[in-house]
Amino acid sequence: MHAKIASNATAMRRWLADAETVLANHSDRLNAINIFPVADGDTGTNLYHTVRAAALAAAGDPRTDLGELLGGAGQAAMEEAWGNSGTLFAVFLDAFAASLKGHTRLSGPLLATALHRAQIRAWSALSEPVSGTMLSVLEAAAEGAASTEASEAGADSNHALAAVLDAVVESALGAVVDTEAQLGVLTSARVVDAGGVGLLLVLAALRSAVLGEGLAEDTLEALHGFRVQDPHIHGDQPEALGVELMCTVTLSPLDAAGLRQRLDEIGDSVIMSPVGAFDDGSGVCRWRVHVHVADPDDALALIRSVGEPERVAFTELHAADPAAADRREADRLAEGGPRAS
The missing domain is CATH 1.25.40.340 (DhaL domain)
Structure with missing residues (x-):
């Protein structure tokens, strides 16, 4: 007990x-x-x-x-x-x-x-x-x-x-x-x-x-x-290739479903989840987006075709030197930017 x-x-x-x-x-x-x-x-x-x-x-x-x-x-x-x-x-x-x-x-x-x-x-x-x-x-x-x-x-x-x-x-x-x-x-x-x-x-x-x-x-x-x-x-392990892209975007559930499908076609590890409550008045909510892609510009173009992404962040998927990663993160925070992944 x-x-x-x-x-x-x-x-x-x-x-x-x-x-x-x-x-x-x-x-x-x-x-x-x-x-x-x-x-x-x-x-x-x-x-x-x-x-x-x-x-x-x-x-x-x-x-x-x-x-x-x-x-x-x-x-x-x-x-x-x-x-x-x-x-x-x-x-x-x-x-x-x-x-x-x-x-x-x-x-x-x-x-x-x-x-x-x-x-x-x-x-x-x-x-x-x-x-x-x-x-x-x-x-x-x-x-x-x-x-x-x-x-x-x-x-x-x-x-x-x-x-x-x-x-x-x-x-x-x-x-x-x-x-x-x-x-x-x-x-x-x-x-x-x-x-x-x-x-x-x-x-x-x-x-x-x-x-x-x-x-x-x-x-x-x-x-x-x-x-x-x-x-x-x-x-x-074999070195990972590509880029991890993360952002937040305001979309209707229908647009979010369409974006997920299109991201699936060009990338992997797609995660989309609502951030906060659904707005009954406007019919939209904010979505957190995560995807691994070969070309982040293509993914961003897809996202921008349905909404304006916020808090956009990229990270190369290969295992980086920890000290170098810490230095890059310190520089990014000093500039007021978002975390890279």
């Missing part, structure tokens, strides 16, 4: 702060095993900076409604999302928050509902969702939550919440281990998926914030490729 459980807004702020800390501590190893969808070695960095945006937003938000608090954090994460993994985290958090509106305390049933909603949103945000990734880990976590919540007969109690949280982390961990056998590139490299491990760390931080129980370090050490002494596996 867990001695003390905290499930209010303060605990949710602590969740995001803890997630930021744990991702900062493990970003190097996440980068080292990042070989899917491209071996560019930045999953840990991208997740850390995106979660940090969410944590900062939540820290300065006094609201006690969990949905409003985490919704604001999710919107901040979406606006500042870095890369493929960061964008998927932002989609996850935004959808997770939607099920908690009107509630000031997390419960087992609410957690199961929120994870189910996040799972659906995350899978639908990608044009070509792939198993063996963050998506599989989120799906397993949602299924573990639903199964345990059902066994607790929907009880709204601390015991039930603890049971669901334990099941979420256990299921996510099992799914991370399974990723190695689900994707050929991971199987060949004998490594688990970097994004999946990142999401596991985020979910474990939620359990830690609520129950006060973190993820044992030796649990992570047992994951293939994740030991500190393991090599940077992405360095042995």
Whole structure:
């Protein structure tokens, strides 16, 4: 039995702060095993900076409604999302928050509902969702939550919440281990998926914030490729080619669907997700767009054919020298520009 459980807004702020800390501590190893969808070695960095945006937003938000608090954090994460993994985290958090509106305390049933909603949103945000990734880990976590919540007969109690949280982390961990056998590139490299491990760390931080129980370090050490002494596996992979393009654009759902289809034709790793609420009056909403393309000018031309993109950012997909990347990022921020991915 867990001695003390905290499930209010303060605990949710602590969740995001803890997630930021744990991702900062493990970003190097996440980068080292990042070989899917491209071996560019930045999953840990991208997740850390995106979660940090969410944590900062939540820290300065006094609201006690969990949905409003985490919704604001999710919107901040979406606006500042870095890369493929960061964008998927932002989609996850935004959808997770939607099920908690009107509630000031997390419960087992609410957690199961929120994870189910996040799972659906995350899978639908990608044009070509792939198993063996963050998506599989989120799906397993949602299924573990639903199964345990059902066994607790929907009880709204601390015991039930603890049971669901334990099941979420256990299921996510099992799914991370399974990723190695689900994707050929991971199987060949004998490594688990970097994004999946990142999401596991985020979910474990939620359990830690609520129950006060973190993820044992030796649990992570047992994951293939994740030991500190393991090599940077992405360095042995074929160099990624092309450019990652990210932006925000205001569109109707119909125009957004058309843009997604056209981006699918010229690129890969297409993610499109709404940012904020749909405007019933104008019939539009803002969309976060992420795509890997050979020629970013072609992609920008497609986007501009339906709307004016904002916060446009490019990043070359090859694994860059970390020191050089840090210097470029410092220069960009000094000029007041957006993050490159």
